Amino acid sequence: MNGEHKCLAETNPFTPHPARIVRSYHLTKDVKFFQVRFVDMEEALRFDYKPGQFAMLSILGAGEAPFCISSTPSRPGLLEFCIRKMGTVTSALFELKENSFIGLRGPYGNGFPVEEMRDKDILIIEGGMGVAPLRSVLLYSLDNRDQFGRVAVLYGSKRPSEMIFSEEYFALKGRNDLECHLAVDADDTGKWTENIGVVTTLFRHLKKVDPENTFALVCGPPVMYKFVIKELIKLNIPKDQILMTLERRMKCGVGKCGHCAIDYIYTCLDGPVFNYWDVLHMRELI
Numbered sequence: 001m002n003g004e005h006k007c008l009a010e011t012n013p014f015t016p017h018p019a020r021i022v023r024s025y026h027l028t029k030d031v032k033f034f035q036v037r038f039v040d041m042e043e044a045l046r047f048d049y050k051p052g053q054f055a056m057l058s059i060l061g062a063g064e065a066p067f068c069i070s071s072t073p074s075r076p077g078l079l080e081f082c083i084r085k086m087g088t089v090t091s092a093l094f095e096l097k098e099n100s101f102i103g104l105r106g107p108y109g110n111g112f113p114v115e116e117m118r119d120k121d122i123l124i125i126e127g128g129m130g131v132a133p134l135r136s137v138l139l140y141s142l143d144n145r146d147q148f149g150r151v152a153v154l155y156g157s158k159r160p161s162e163m164i165f166s167e168e169y170f171a172l173k174g175r176n177d178l179e180c181h182l183a184v185d186a187d188d189t190g191k192w193t194e195n196i197g198v199v200t201t202l203f204r205h206l207k208k209v210d211p212e213n214t215f216a217l218v219c220g221p222p223v224m225y226k227f228v229i230k231e232l233i234k235l236n237i238p239k240d241q242i243l244m245t246l247e248r249r250m251k252c253g254v255g256k257c258g259h260c261a262i263d264y265i266y267t268c269l270d271g272p273v274f275n276y277w278d279v280l281h282m283r284e285l286i
């Protein structure tokens, strides 16, 4: 009887696993960084994920919500999340102190095709909260630098104070094995030393792109996609090598509830990473 019980619990995809907030701090006024570890250390080391996948975080009495994993599987043990305060679950998360318990289940979604991207150039274009999923693939490519070609990042945020992980990105500018261009829409500090303008203005700083050999990864606010894709098409990057991570309302994360369905696809299973062909066939995706 006991054995049966254990078996059911282990196979139930809705069971959250206990985890602890190891570290948390504000990245901007309304965005917080969370470093999380499963209570069971073996489970922490076993948890295998791909850059671009997401997890469901839950808090007793508040509920559960999906969040991209912002850390890289090349640094196992700790999981990192970058979370904007929106409503019930995220407000409850913001209140939790370090060492608090939360529930965690996953990883879910398809993630980026890192095997297919091997030996190719990577061009990352991100705006605002788009860093949450793309930081994972960026750190992954830097940790496995010899497995990828050129790596370039174009990152835009509204104002200097809203640039998430700004210290990390400024540190990247000092590396000679990647190109990193930063922009803000407007500088309200008078101290910003990088570019001013929307993220697409950064394309003119990019060194020559070899389109057939490049995967472009895009994530940001909905308005950004149209303009960024225009630039990528101008560069002749093939449509199946333009990858976007897109958010839909999700509840179960495992293809059971239908909340995230568009036509015949479940974005929690078939996404959140889609290529430009997918988007052309399902305009509702963006």
Ligand SMILES: Cc1cc2nc3c(=O)[nH]c(=O)nc-3n(C[C@H](O)[C@H](O)[C@H](O)COP(=O)(O)OP(=O)(O)OC[C@H]3O[C@@H](n4cnc5c(N)ncnc54)[C@H](O)[C@@H]3O)c2cc1C
Residues within 6 Å of the ligand: 054, 063, 065, 066, 067, 068, 069, 082, 083, 084, 085, 086, 087, 088, 089, 090, 091, 129, 132, 133, 246, 247, 248, 249, 250, 272
């Ligand atoms: C695959 C996936 C990955 C995500 N990754 C991240 C991440 O890394 N960091 C992060 O901060 N957020 C992420 N989100 C969004 C996050 O899940 C929502 O902000 C969260 O569910 C809000 O929960 P809440 O209970 O705090 O807000 P609620 O009380 O549920 O809602 C507050 C407000 O936010 C709106 N809202 C809630 N969910 C969404 C949504 N998915 N899209 C648009 N509006 C929404 C509601 O309509 C409402 O107006 C992701 C979502 C998905 C589907």
Ligand code: FES
Residues within 6 Å of the ligand: 249, 250, 251, 252, 253, 254, 255, 256, 257, 258, 259, 260, 261, 266, 267, 268, 269
């Ligand atoms: S979130 Fe339930 S089916 Fe996708």
